[in-house]
Amino acid sequence: MTGTAAQPGPAGDIGVLVVDDHAVVRRGLSAYLESADGIEVLAEAVDGKDALDQLQRLVAEGRPAQVVLMDVLMPRMDGITAIRAVLAAHPHVRVVVLTSFGELERVHAALEAGASGYLLKDADPDEVAAAIRSADRGEVHLDPTVAGRLTRRLVSPPTGLAALTARERSILALVARGMSNHQIAAELYISERTARTHVSHILAKLQLTSRTQAALVAIREGLVSPPDTYGGAT
Incomplete structure (x- = not known):
């Protein structure tokens, strides 16, 4: 289990849990998000199981997360399984997927599991923040590349x-x-x-x-x- 990030920020900030099995990725995301207006990184987690532990701890501390930024491929509990587990235990939390994999099968699996967004790791940092804000508003935010693939799938002849x-x-x-x-x-x-x-x-x-x-x-x-x-x- 990893430690928490910064101390609680101004009231009204969107509390975020960053979940990724690569420490460099977690730290980089946390560093950027801490500088984004209206977003506070509450904690980091190394996989799905750790994410559930961190969410429960944050609730016990009285500062629950509103959005989870989740990788897909992780040890112990992968992202898709973790999305279902997180939403079952914390129905009001929103999950945004941030991954290197843009295959439509993974996208469909994540959205069917309840994800409120799907981004690729080459996304602009501002887009990551925008996806977190959209999720907090109850909206779905898709990476433009992923959205384009979904659109082409919808308009292409069935196979x-x-x-x-x-x-x-x-x-x-x-x-x-x-x-x-x-x-x-x-x-x-x-x-x-x-x-x-x-x-x-x-x-x-x-x-x-x-x-x-x-x-x-x-x-x-x-x-x-x-x-x-x-x-x-x-």
Whole structure:
């Protein structure tokens, strides 16, 4: 466990807990934030578990934190798990993620866990302060690069199973169960030609070349479970 930073500042300052497993990063953030108007660094923590201990200690001392600045990859308890734990124990605290990783999967995981912001570590220091102030107001602040990626994901054509219609997903499941076009047609009360057309569309949308590949995609994506599948028809 690390020590606290500065003593309590002026009333009305946003109390911040800085959480990162790298001491140099913690100290650098704390030094900058201490010079930012309206922000007071109350303590530092080395990982998620330490963050929970520090938050509880600050509450006991009568100076609870309002915002936690949280890294993602840390030992003992990672940032995503820590976000959920912090919000469960301290519902009024806001968490802003500050990390080197901008993959959309991590962003989604953090936001779904309840993060009020997501910044990359190359963000301008003023933006870090702005994200803390936004979180304290109950707003969500995203790094411009991350926001751009999310926007492109939203406006780009769907891929994978999301590109399939409900009927095509149903037919893909039947393909994964080893049914031929004739069997699919009988199962869905459609013509064999229609079934063949649907299968062709599925392969094209998924950018696959065989029914076996389609079956593997269906299993991997959880559309069917492995025990339900067997050798596919040709």
